[in-house]
Amino acid sequence: MSGPVLGWTAERLARFSLAHVVEPGDPGMWRTVATLGVEGAWSALRSLGSDSRWKHRAAVFDPETAIRLTERSGARFVIPGDPEWPEQLEALATCEPVQERMGVPVGLWVRGAARLADVARASVAVVGSRAATTYGEHVALDLAHALVRAEIPIISGAAYGIDAAAHRGALAVRDAAGDAVTAAVLACGVDQVYPSGHAALFEAIAARGVLVSELPPGEHPTRLRFLSRNRLIAALSRGTIIVEAAFRSGARNTVTWASACGRPVMAVPGPVTSGLSVTPNRLIRDHEAELVSSLEDIQALLSPVGQDTLVGHQEPATTVDLLGETELIVLEAMPGRGTTGLDELSVRAALPVPRCLAELESLGAKGLVREREAGNWQLTHRHLDRRR
Amino acid sequence: MSGPVLGWTAERLARFSLAHVVEPGDPGMWRTVATLGVEGAWSALRSLGSDSRWKHRAAVFDPETAIRLTERSGARFVIPGDPEWPEQLEALATCEPVQERMGVPVGLWVRGAARLADVARASVAVVGSRAATTYGEHVALDLAHALVRAEIPIISGAAYGIDAAAHRGALAVRDAAGDAVTAAVLACGVDQVYPSGHAALFEAIAARGVLVSELPPGEHPTRLRFLSRNRLIAALSRGTIIVEAAFRSGARNTVTWASACGRPVMAVPGPVTSGLSVTPNRLIRDHEAELVSSLEDIQALLSPVGQDTLVGHQEPATTVDLLGETELIVLEAMPGRGTTGLDELSVRAALPVPRCLAELESLGAKGLVREREAGNWQLTHRHLDRRR
Numbered sequence: 069m070s071g072p073v074l075g076w077t078a079e080r081l082a083r084f085s086l087a088h089v090v091e092p093g094d095p096g097m098w099r100t101v102a103t104l105g106v107e108g109a110w111s112a113l114r115s116l117g118s119d120s121r122w123k124h125r126a127a128v129f130d131p132e133t134a135i136r137l138t139e140r141s142g143a144r145f146v147i148p149g150d151p152e153w154p155e156q157l158e159a160l161a162t163c164e165p166v167q168e169r170m171g172v173p174v175g176l177w178v179r180g181a182a183r184l185a186d187v188a189r190a191s192v193a194v195v196g197s198r199a200a201t202t203y204g205e206h207v208a209l210d211l212a213h214a215l216v217r218a219e220i221p222i223i224s225g226a227a228y229g230i231d232a233a234a235h236r237g238a239l240a241v242r243d244a245a246g247d248a249v250t251a252a253v254l255a256c257g258v259d260q261v262y263p264s265g266h267a268a269l270f271e272a273i274a275a276r277g278v279l280v281s282e283l284p285p286g287e288h289p290t291r292l293r294f295l296s297r298n299r300l301i302a303a304l305s306r307g308t309i310i311v312e313a314a315f316r317s318g319a320r321n322t323v324t325w326a327s328a329c330g331r332p333v334m335a336v337p338g339p340v341t342s343g344l345s346v347t348p349n350r351l352i353r354d355h356e357a358e359l360v361s362s363l364e365d366i367q368a369l370l371s372p373v374g375q376d377t378l379v380g381h382q383e384p385a386t387t388v389d390l391l392g393e394t395e396l397i398v399l400e401a402m403p404g405r406g407t408t409g410l411d412e413l414s415v416r417a418a419l420p421v422p423r424c425l426a427e428l429e430s431l432g433a434k435g436l437v438r439e440r441e442a443g444n445w446q447l448t449h450r451h452l453d454r455r456r
Numbered sequence: 457m458s459g460p461v462l463g464w465t466a467e468r469l470a471r472f473s474l475a476h477v478v479e480p481g482d483p484g485m486w487r488t489v490a491t492l493g494v495e496g497a498w499s500a501l502r503s504l505g506s507d508s509r510w511k512h513r514a515a516v517f518d519p520e521t522a523i524r525l526t527e528r529s530g531a532r533f534v535i536p537g538d539p540e541w542p543e544q545l546e547a548l549a550t551c552e553p554v555q556e557r558m559g560v561p562v563g564l565w566v567r568g569a570a571r572l573a574d575v576a577r578a579s580v581a582v583v584g585s586r587a588a589t590t591y592g593e594h595v596a597l598d599l600a601h602a603l604v605r606a607e608i609p610i611i612s613g614a615a616y617g618i619d620a621a622a623h624r625g626a627l628a629v630r631d632a633a634g635d636a637v638t639a640a641v642l643a644c645g646v647d648q649v650y651p652s653g654h655a656a657l658f659e660a661i662a663a664r665g666v667l668v669s670e671l672p673p674g675e676h677p678t679r680l681r682f683l684s685r686n687r688l689i690a691a692l693s694r695g696t697i698i699v700e701a702a703f704r705s706g707a708r709n710t711v712t713w714a715s716a717c718g719r720p721v722m723a724v725p726g727p728v729t730s731g732l733s734v735t736p737n738r739l740i741r742d743h744e745a746e747l748v749s750s751l752e753d754i755q756a757l758l759s760p761v762g763q764d765t766l767v768g769h770q771e772p773a774t775t776v777d778l779l780g781e782t783e784l785i786v787l788e789a790m791p792g793r794g795t796t797g798l799d800e801l802s803v804r805a806a807l808p809v810p811r812c813l814a815e816l817e818s819l820g821a822k823g824l825v826r827e828r829e830a831g832n833w834q835l836t837h838r839h840l841d842r843r844r
Binding site for chain 2: 337360403
């Protein structure tokens, strides 16, 4: 293959080709792309001397047929730099790999009326079990509905149970501004319907949101593709909420990705008598997730849009960036919720009480903390751009 | 009144008299007792110049009639220094008052086959709503049963709902060693049955545990007496578990007392759709309680018996007491559960990474922390005598 096809740039074509030939999240290929760039990686893969496991796929890849298939599927192939590209995926470039899978996708297929970047920018992921209970589905639907009403779109998978309930809750908001209420991230091509019982749901999502995949049209889901897909759900959203999940669960994997990307992990507790409460309750117990039960709980944990989620991204200097070191130590020592007294804070910050008090007053003047009642201090909402 | 009655010491008689005349938890009287001692406080109350609100009650108090009433009720009057006295109540001498109520009881009426000190020593309090759901009662019964099987007796109130379920769970353990399975702490005399539907439950508790009250036989419950009673439930036990409680709840008050006494507060989460989950879920959300759903969760949070609960009590020097200051800073910065990496720990402890690592290795050699996997450290169980 050489030169532009149908007016595509060489970069777009290299990404499109790599996305066809290499499995999502392949760690070796991500390292090659990081070193050689996408065009270099694609050339290397096609070279006679390549020892890549993907070289045979590369040799038989026919871009023109593939482009026709993408066009027929109604999908668009979106790459970094396109207006629709969700920049927060860059977090995957620097975060810890989870179960070997890693890396920013070289491109995404998107199908639907909304623009992916618009859906994802302020979004929250809602994930959980396929075999959810009525309780779990009720809560997922309710929370997703409340989130979308508050202009926070939903990101989820496309499975039965919690995923479907979350999308239905989002789609039930009739007066939402624009078509950016929900995104289903698939482990198959965006023209495939998996599970097949979700045909009508997929069309409803495409009409008022987007279907997204790292896999080309026509592709079917595999176990590894689900694991790779989970990192996209976590990285696209500002935070992940797990609603119901048994001890072993794909949702647990998504939460690990969210954590790796520095995004808040939230969990809805459930009855301790239910096997589907095990993972959310355990995440809360082990302080790996914050307990949430309402829109307000979720909003309190989310960073302001655009300031929060880009690991390795150059943020504009905030009040917090300009703090002195001791101010920062005191700010970091403040509890995420609730109030703290000076004595406790002094222990946590490992600073003498008078020093803590001086820094608290300075932080107070900057609007970052306030004295709730005599001697009891708490963070204000402005602190949130520091806390992930 | 003067001199010994029926061979009682002057101290016992003063305590017995004060316990009849002064309402439990009265802050003024506690301060007088702390200053003058019980005999001094009783004399002052009886003096002509007394301006105490209790002086009229004191003037008409007849100790011989009262002693006969106590004898007829089948109760014994227990005071500090008696073998049956639960020393952990001394935490109430130094802890913060809650809603003005305060102080160590001057004495307790105890009725039942067990010795109060035996029931209370290793106990855990289980509290919650009167209007509990089947879920809450099921969990309270189950946890209490598992606790008693693990030789951890139960402390609770005597209300319908969670209290009763906890006692029933304790009493259902048929092969428990000895009669020390459960204690009901009452806001009325131990000869009273309140609520009256609990007559059979009270007799079952008396047969294999104890009924306990700060109030003399014959006395009826009042709102303030419930509030005073709550501090006893919290102070008698090694920790308090709240199972179900609505937004406004007496159980919330008990939890505040537990916290004031430096005892672990634990909460069983529940469905976010239930009003009775509001208080436990909120306590967990605000990090005021640890989420528990099993015996193992509870045991992991309890300090070893006898090392944990006495605020202001002189403990023998432990490994932790002998740590250097920087070791202690690093130990305090470790998360209560789960693991932490060096970078995170370095921020929390406000110490450079190499220093953290050196202290971790030293703490590891003392058995207080361990490296779970490469670079990830966690507390061992030996740390628990520092963490309340």
